[in-house]
Amino acid sequence: MGSLLDDSERALFDSVTTDLNRLAGDQINYYSMNRPNTKIDPLYGEAMERSIDGPYRVAAWVKWPQQNPEADEHGFGFTFDGEAVIARAELDKVRAPYPYEGDILEMWRTPFHDADSLGKGLFFDIIRVQNDGHVNDSPSFVQFRMTLKRRTQFGAERKLSPP
Numbered sequence: 296m297g298s299l300l301d302d303s304e305r306a307l308f309d310s311v312t313t314d315l316n317r318l319a320g321d322q323i324n325y326y327s328m329n330r331p332n333t334k335i336d337p338l339y340g341e342a343m344e345r346s347i348d349g350p351y352r353v354a355a356w357v358k359w360p361q362q363n364p365e366a367d368e369h370g371f372g373f374t375f376d377g378e379a380v381i382a383r384a385e386l387d388k389v390r391a392p393y394p395y396e397g398d399i400l401e402m403w404r405t406p407f408h409d410a411d412s413l414g415k416g417l418f419f420d421i422i423r424v425q426n427d428g429h430v431n432d433s434p435s436f437v438q439f440r441m442t443l444k445r446r447t448q449f450g451a452e453r454k455l456s457p458p
Contacts, residue, residue, distance in 0.1 A: 308428070308435075308437050310384070316381070316438075321356075321357050322354055323355045323416075324401040325386075326455060327347070327349055328398055329346035347399075348391075353381055357377065357402055360443065373446075374445065375417075375419070376444055377442075378443060379441045379443055380438050383436065384437070386439075396423060396424060397421065399418055399420060400419045400441070401416040401452075402419065418445065420443065423442035424439055426440075
């Protein structure tokens with residue numbers, strides 16, 4: 296007995312998801328932390344020397360982030376919770392690694408957002424990744440659904456500069 300889906304059916308579902316993101320989504324920059332080349336501090340478990348791959352320019356569906364005020368012992372700040380969806384075929388096309396927690400998305404690099412983003416786009420940490428769009432309840436999936444977070448005090452853009 297063969298597979299539930301053949302290559303032509305997978306290609307059809309991939310093209311639908313990719314076209315939807317291109318038509319209704321935004322162009323974003325995806326930065327992937329190169330984990331095998333990143334040195335981790337044995338005491339603190341943090342990256343000592345980061346190795347970041349990218350940016351990879353891909354189309355993604357992005358949900359506008361919700362602003363949440365936070366006050367703690369360090370002061371007052373905001374977090375922005377968002378969501379993004381990237382087609383698996385889109386990442387394969389640009390030969391980007393698949394998303395993982397700790398990677399970074401940069402969105403909306405436009406003049407309208409320059410006041411909020413210091414001349415660059417808005418950077419978000421990926422805090423959760425799920426493969427999504429399983430076709431006919433098979434292991435084949437067509438997209439990655441990501442939960443995002445932007446913090447005003449410890450922005451994701453800090454990961455892109457040397458420690």
